[in-house]
Amino acid sequence: MGPVELLHMSVFSQSFSPCGRFLAAGNGYGEIALFSLSAALSPDSTPLSHKPVLTFTAHEGPVLALVSSESLLFSCGNGEIRVWSWSHLLKKNVKPLWTKRPDYKLGLEIPEINAMILLSKENSLVVGGGDNNLHVLDLETGVFKSVLRGHQDYIHCVCEQEREGQILSGSEDGAVRIWDLRSSQSVHIIEVHKYEACARPQYGKWISCLATDNDWMLCGGGPSLALWHLRSLSPTSVFPLSGCTRHAAFYQDLILAVGEGPLVSHCMLGGDVKAQIPSSSPNLNCLQINSKSSEHRMLTVGGSSDHIDVFTNLSYRAFSLSF
Amino acid sequence: MFTLSYLLPSHILMLFSLYFVVCLICCMYYFLPFSETEKKTTLDQALRCVLGDQIVSICSATTPFLLLGDVLDCLPLDQCDRIFTFVEENVSTWKSNTFYTAGKNYLLRMCNDLLRRLSKSQNTVFCGRIQLFLARLFPLSEKSGLNLQSQFNLENITVFNKNEQESTLGQKHTEEKEEGMDVEEGEMGEDEGPAPCSIPIDYTLYRKFWTLQDYFRNPMQCYDKFSWMTFVKYSDDTLAVFKSFKLDDMQASKKKLEELRASSGEHVYFAKFLTSEKLMDLQLSDSNFRRHILLQYLILFQYLKGQVKFKSSSCVLNDDQSTWIEETTKLVYQLLKEIPPDGDKFATMVEHMLNSEDNWNSWKNEGCPSFVRERSIDEKPKRPTRKRAAPEDFLGKGPDRKIFMGNDELTRLWNLNPDNMEACKSESREFMPSLDEFFTEAIEQADPVNMVEEEYKVVRNPNYGWRALRLLSRISPHFFQPTNQKYKSLADYLDSMVSKLAKELPKDIPSEEIKTGEEDDDDNGDNLLKESNDSPSVQGIQNKLVTNQQMDEMASKLGAQWKTLASQLEMKASELREIEADSEDVEMQAKLLLVAWQDREGAQATVESLAAALNAAGFSHIAEGLTEA
Numbered sequence: 001m002g003p004v005e006l007l008h009m010s011v012f013s014q015s016f017s018p019c020g021r022f023l024a025a026g027n028g029y030g031e032i033a034l035f036s037l038s039a040a041l042s043p044d045s046t047p048l049s050h051k052p053v054l055t056f057t058a059h060e061g062p063v064l065a066l067v068s069s070e071s072l073l074f075s076c077g078n079g080e081i082r083v084w085s086w087s088h089l090l091k092k093n094v095k096p097l098w099t100k101r102p103d104y105k106l107g108l109e110i111p112e113i114n115a116m117i118l119l120s121k122e123n124s125l126v127v128g129g130g131d132n133n134l135h136v137l138d139l140e141t142g143v144f145k146s147v148l149r150g151h152q153d154y155i156h157c158v159c160e161q162e163r164e165g166q167i168l169s170g171s172e173d174g175a176v177r178i179w180d181l182r183s184s185q186s187v188h189i190i191e192v193h194k195y196e197a198c199a200r201p202q203y204g205k206w207i208s209c210l211a212t213d214n215d216w217m218l219c220g221g222g223p224s225l226a227l228w229h230l231r232s233l234s235p236t237s238v239f240p241l242s243g244c245t246r247h248a249a250f251y252q253d254l255i256l257a258v259g260e261g262p263l264v265s266h267c268m269l270g271g272d273v274k275a276q277i278p279s280s281s282p283n284l285n286c287l288q289i290n291s292k293s294s295e296h297r298m299l300t301v302g303g304s305s306d307h308i309d310v311f312t313n314l315s316y317r318a319f320s321l322s323f
Numbered sequence: 324m325f326t327l328s329y330l331l332p333s334h335i336l337m338l339f340s341l342y343f344v345v346c347l348i349c350c351m352y353y354f355l356p357f358s359e360t361e362k363k364t365t366l367d368q369a370l371r372c373v374l375g376d377q378i379v380s381i382c383s384a385t386t387p388f389l390l391l392g393d394v395l396d397c398l399p400l401d402q403c404d405r406i407f408t409f410v411e412e413n414v415s416t417w418k419s420n421t422f423y424t425a426g427k428n429y430l431l432r433m434c435n436d437l438l439r440r441l442s443k444s445q446n447t448v449f450c451g452r453i454q455l456f457l458a459r460l461f462p463l464s465e466k467s468g469l470n471l472q473s474q475f476n477l478e479n480i481t482v483f484n485k486n487e488q489e490s491t492l493g494q495k496h497t498e499e500k501e502e503g504m505d506v507e508e509g510e511m512g513e514d515e516g517p518a519p520c521s522i523p524i525d526y527t528l529y530r531k532f533w534t535l536q537d538y539f540r541n542p543m544q545c546y547d548k549f550s551w552m553t554f555v556k557y558s559d560d561t562l563a564v565f566k567s568f569k570l571d572d573m574q575a576s577k578k579k580l581e582e583l584r585a586s587s588g589e590h591v592y593f594a595k596f597l598t599s600e601k602l603m604d605l606q607l608s609d610s611n612f613r614r615h616i617l618l619q620y621l622i623l624f625q626y627l628k629g630q631v632k633f634k635s636s637s638c639v640l641n642d643d644q645s646t647w648i649e650e651t652t653k654l655v656y657q658l659l660k661e662i663p664p665d666g667d668k669f670a671t672m673v674e675h676m677l678n679s680e681d682n683w684n685s686w687k688n689e690g691c692p693s694f695v696r697e698r699s700i701d702e703k704p705k706r707p708t709r710k711r712a713a714p715e716d717f718l719g720k721g722p723d724r725k726i727f728m729g730n731d732e733l734t735r736l737w738n739l740n741p742d743n744m745e746a747c748k749s750e751s752r753e754f755m756p757s758l759d760e761f762f763t764e765a766i767e768q769a770d771p772v773n774m775v776e777e778e779y780k781v782v783r784n785p786n787y788g789w790r791a792l793r794l795l796s797r798i799s800p801h802f803f804q805p806t807n808q809k810y811k812s813l814a815d816y817l818d819s820m821v822s823k824l825a826k827e828l829p830k831d832i833p834s835e836e837i838k839t840g841e842e843d844d845d846d847n848g849d850n851l852l853k854e855s856n857d858s859p860s861v862q863g864i865q866n867k868l869v870t871n872q873q874m875d876e877m878a879s880k881l882g883a884q885w886k887t888l889a890s891q892l893e894m895k896a897s898e899l900r901e902i903e904a905d906s907e908d909v910e911m912q913a914k915l916l917l918v919a920w921q922d923r924e925g926a927q928a929t930v931e932s933l934a935a936a937l938n939a940a941g942f943s944h945i946a947e948g949l950t951e952a
Contacts, residue, residue, distance in 0.1 A: 043484070043526045277567050296523055313604045315568035318525040 001323065005029070009323060011302030014286050015066035015073065017086055020293025022053075023300060024073055024089075025308055026063025027323060031055055032075060034089060035321045037296040040310065050321045056094040058082060065116040067125075072097070074118070076127060079110035081137070102127060102135040102144055115158040121165070122181065128155030128169055134179065148179050150186045156221065159210045161230070168212060174205030176219055178230075190233055192219055198226040198238045209259075213250040218257075220245035225257055227269065237271030247286050251299075256314075258284035258301050266314065280320055281305040384421055388429035395433060403437060404449060411452065414459050430460060431467060464693045471687065472633040473626075475543075481536035483529070483598035524600045528564060531557040533598050539619045542626050546638045555647060558620070562651065565617075565658050570610050610662045617655050617662075618673060624648050625677055632688040727893060731923055738927065759828045761794055766825040769818065782817040791817055799824070867930050869921060873949060877933075878913035880945045885913035891936040892920045 001009075013026040023035045033052035040049050059077025067074045073084045082096040104111060111130025118125055124145070125137040132155065134148035153172035160167055166187065167179045178188040192198060193205035200223050208221035217228040225245040226235040243260030254274070255267040260283050263276040284303035290296055299311040300321075307320040391410060395403050410417075410430075417426060434453050441450050461468055535557055537544070544550040597606075606612045627640060628648060640648070659670040686692070728734045740746040765782050768775040781787050792813070795802040801823055810816040881888060889899055894916065902915045921928040930949055937946035 041523045041526075043524070045526065275569055294522070298523055312523040312525045313568070313607065315608070316528075316564040317567065319527060 006306045006323065009306040010062075010285065010304045011306070011308055011323075012062055012064050012285055013066040013075075014288040014300055014302055014308070015068045016288060016290045016292055017073075017090075018068060018070055018292065019086075020290055020296050022086075022090070023288075023290075023308070023321070024066055024068070025052075025302055025321075025323075026058065026066050026075060027306070028062040030057050030059040030061055030063055030077060031323075032058045032063055032066070032073075033323055035308070037290070037293075037298070040319070040321060041296060041298075041312070050319060052321075052323065054089065054092055054094070055323070058084075058096075061112060064112060064114050065127075067116050067118050069118055069120070074116060074125060076113035076116050076129075078112055079104065079129070081113065081116070081125065081127060098142070100137065100142065100144075102131075102137070103147075104131050106131060111154070114154065114156055115169075117158050117160050117167075119160055119167075119181075121162070126158055126160075126167055128158045128171075130154045132171065134158065134167065134169055136181070146181075146184045148184055148186070150177055150179075150189075151175065153206075156206065156208045157210045159212050161212045161214075161217075163214055168210050168217065170207030170210045170219055170221065172206045174207060174222070176207055176210065176217075188233060190219075190228070192221075192223045192226075195223075195226075195235055197235050198223040200224055203244055209245050209248045209257075211248050211250055216250075218248045218250070218255060220248060220257070220259075225259075225267075227255070227271070237269065239265070239267050239271060239273060241265055241267075241273065246284065249287060249289065251289055254314075256287055256289075256299065258287045258303070262303075264299070264301055264311070275315060277311070277315060277317065279303075279309040279317055280307050281309070384425035385429060387422070388426040388433070392429060392433040392436075395437060400440065400446070400449075407437070407449070407452065407456075411456050414456060417460060427461065431457070462693065462695070464691045466691065469687070469691060471691070473631050473684075473687070475541055477541055479540050479595075481533055481540070481596055481598060483533040484600060485530065522601070522604065524603065526600070528560070529600050529603050531560055532603070533596075535561060535616075536596065536619075539623055542623055543638065545623070545627055546640075551644065558651065561616075562654055562658070564607070565613060566654070568607055570608060570613065570662055610664070613662055614659065614669065617659050620655050621652065621673060621677060624652055625680065629681065629684055630688065631684060731925065734923070735925060755797065756794065758794065758798055758824060761791065762821055762824050762828070765791075765817070765821045766828065769821045769825060780814075782821065783814050785813070788813045788817055791820075795820060868926070869917075869928050869930055869933050869949075873930070874914060874917040874921070877937075877945055877949065878910050878917060880948070881910075881913040881942070883909040884940075884942070885909065885916045888913075888936060888940045888942065889916055891940040892916070894919065 008028075010028040011025050012028060015024050016022070017024065021036065021038050023037060024032055025035070026032050032055070034054040035051075036049070036053045039045060039053075042049070058075050059080065059082065061078035063075050063077055065076045068086070071086055073086055073089065075082050075084070079101055081100045081102075083098055084094070084096050088095070088097075102113075109130075113127045113129035115129070116125060116127045123139045125139060126134055127137070128134040132149070132151045132153060134155065135144050136146045136148070137143070138145045148167070148169075151169065151171040151173055152175070155169050155171045157170045158167060159169075161178075165181055167181060168176055169179065170176045174191055174193040176190040176192060177186040178190075179185065180187045191205075192207060193201070198220075199205075204222035206222045207219055209219065209225075211218040212230070215230050217230050219226065219228060220239075220241075221244055225239045225241055225248060227237045227239075228235050239255070239257070241257060241259070245257045245259035247259070248255060248257040253269065255269065257265045257267060262279050262282055262284070264279055264284065264287070265273055266275040266277070267273050279301055281301070281303035282305065284301050286303075287299060287301045289299050297312075298318075299314055300308050301311075302308040306323040308322070309317050309320050312318045391406070394406055398406065416422060417430060434457055438450060438453055441453075443450055457468060535554070538550070538554050545554060628645070656670055656674070659673065660666045662669070728737050740749075746752075765780070765787075767773055768780045768782070777783070782791070799820075801820060808819070810819070878885075886899070898919055899916075902912050902919065905915055906912055917933075920933075924932070934946040934949050937943070937949065
């Protein structure tokens with residue numbers, strides 16, 4: 001990896017291992033790198049311990065989504081889903097377990113898969129991408145059991161509302177659709193750009209991030225990042241963040257949001273921005289919180305650089321892992 | 324144990340008793356269960372007699388200090404506390420003149436001995452009290468209390484875990500447990516309770532942060548190039564963390580403070596930083612901690628930039644360093660202002676204090692001049708004091724320097740001889756008789772020719788004897804000649820003296836002369852007056868009284884200008900008005916003036932005095948005419 005490639009690298013996705021001691025990150029060149037967190041956090045860490053313990057090419061195109069289950073790492077790239085076993089990876093065995101492709105009705109074009117989530121209760125994987133549809137893969141049988149159609153434009157993000165067994169998807173057409181899995185129908189459609197409080201026509205109407213926490217939903221993108229109450233389907237607080245938010249998450253009583261700009265924003269549920277912590281990348285694409293291991297509890301953010309910033313204390317950047 | 328050489332011998336006993344009482348009190352503290360107040364009052368009473376202004380009469384002023392020093396040396400620390408309370412309360416006594424110069428060195432030594440025995444972390448309050456006492460006792464410019472050379476406490480080393488072996492965290496505990504080592508270690512591992520490390524530690528920041536403390540401890544390192552580079556790098560990182568980690572959530576930090584307090588179980592005061600890695604997060608989110616560190620920066624920068632006389636000349640900052648310090652100072656102040664609560668006020672306060680610290684620095688550079696302004700000797704020109712004129716200057720302004728007493732008779736009496744000393748020295752006041760006068764009768768009686776009986780001799784008269792002794796002691800050399808002869812009575816002594824005198828004095832003194840001498844004594848009183856009367860007029864040639872004819876002539880010459888003369892003659896204004904009222908003719912008025920003057924002067928209305936007055940008034944031609952006549 002020459003310096004020019006490193007300069008142009010972007011990190012698009014991250015996922016922590018089930019034991020919590022490793023981080024897998026996918027970049028725009030289709031590579032996945034594995035970082036050892038215990039080595040990076042130990043008292044005698046050297047700059048070498050901030051480098052990946054394993055790097056391998058996963059896909060031809062950029063790795064846009066990574067998801068970990070109990071023992072497997074799912075990654076998606078150009079229209080395909082690949083699966084690795086964590087234990088194999090830790091032994092440096094980079095052979096994927098299987099590769100699957102959803103059934104695209106389009107001809108020549110292979111749409112990218114932008115978002116992927118794992119439904120642990122139904123043991124299914126939901127992917128959404130360039131073909132405007134959500135495909136649900138049953139992990140038991142390995143068959144795509146349903147397709148959720150409805151969006152007019154490609155899907156940016158997908159997330160799950162566990163209690164109700166619903167899936168939310170946000171797409172380029174500016175709508176957030178709430179799907180019911182059993183019926184494979186969209187239960188609600190929220191056209192976020194139509195709400196004046198959060199609409200930002202100068203940025204567009206696309207929804208680039210979604211997150212849910214029981215009755216609450218975060219969505220943002222072209223419109224401002226806003227907190228929605230799902231039962232009433234109305235925005236309760238709008239966050240005054242400049243730029244488009246690319247990833248947001250609920251964490252304890254805070255909302256963490258990253259997007260355009262080098263800052264990680266900490267927001268309160270009431271709508272104020274509590275703090276904005278600078279990071280080393282000019283823009284940030286993804287953030288991940290390692291909740292699986294308390295010893296390695298950290299926040300990692302990656303964006304348009306080859307560095308992944310690690311925050312052990314949420315309020316300042318401790319160090320960076322780099323490709 | 325006690326050297327008593329400083330005591331006056333006559334009061335040793337009193338001091339012994341004092342010492343004994345004090346030793347008794349010390350024993351009392353040890354062994355007897357008296358109550359606090361009882362002990363205190365007895366101590367006060369015993370030692371109160373030590374103080375007071377009478378101390379100098381009992382013993383030297385250093386005794387109380389030696390006493391107190393010895394007492395404090397003998398007692399354990401908890402009882403020293405009570406004795407020291409006594410010392411503290413009487414600080415104003417120790418500062419008084421009787422005690423200060425004698426005792427200040429003893430007090431200083433005593434306090435330093437106490438401080439050496441005490442631990443700064445265990446007996447902080449007591450140490451503080453001793454320091455405060457010393458601060459009150461000595462003036463501000465007392466050199467023993469100053470850190471003259473601006474030295475640093477190089478022993479204040481902040482210890483932190485530099486490598487992983489020292490770290491108590493990590494996976495080693497679990498490994499030891501699994502290996503089944505000694506029961507102790509296993510138990511220790513179990514007793515550790517929750518997971519040895521439950522949060523991730525940022526070791527790089529931890530190490531950088533606590534390394535900075537070494538630079539604060541010894542600022543001279545900053546002048547070394549490599550150390551400076553390290554310092555700059557670490558400081559930049561740390562301050563960047565402070566900058567991004569903004570403290571605005573008071574709730575969170577309050578909760579964490581309470582956790583911290585609960586874990587240490589003590590008051591928040593600390594003497595050293597707690598440097599465990601686990602505390603790093605909590606410390607970073609604590610406003611007080613952050614203020615400490617930022618203040619350390621400011622103090623360091625002030626030292627590096629400041630002019631301290633005792634810094635060696637190689638300790639100079641170059642331009643880069645100075646610019647970096649400037650920028651970082653601005654950043655530090657900005658960070659201070661952002662720290663809640665009341666960040667702005669705190670920052671202005673800090674700035675103000677550091678500015679006043681500059682003043683103290685320049686004071687030390689000048690060699691600590693005293694703050695008591697000494698009154699310089701020849702500063703202001705002395706205000707010319709109006710000396711009251713001596714009486715001689717304003718009395719006796721009249722001619723012949725006569726003093727007017729307001730009443731003619733008084734004036735006459737006073738002016739018989741205005742100078743009292745001269746009057747006393749006149750011969751007529753010489754009352755001591757001469758030997759021959761006094762003893763003539765006795766000599767005559769001693770002559771066996773006259774056959775005067777013993778009991779009728781005048782020497783037997785006790786009054787006469789006493790006067791004789793006095794006279795002899797004043798005049799006669801025989802009085803002082805030592806003699807082995809013992810006299811049974813005064814009369815016998817006088818007999819022998821008289822016989823001696825008789826041999827010396829001329830024998831043919833007629834008895835009439837004695838009588839005339841006695842008569843003369845009676846007349847002496849009157850003679851005194853007459854003689855003094857004569858003395859002033861002896862000097863002048865013209866002592867004649869002014870005659871009426873002369874007065875008429877002068878009156879005609881004076882005419883309307885008699886008023887000028889009147890002021891020279893010292894006539895009263897009332898008299899002048901009378902004269903004016905009496906007649907309208909100026910010649911008449913002049914005549915009346917002269918008559919009044921003559922009446923007043925009486926025997927002293929002489930030509931000379933009038934001539935003098937005329938001359939003084941500017942009528943010298945009239946005066947000449949007067950004297951010619």
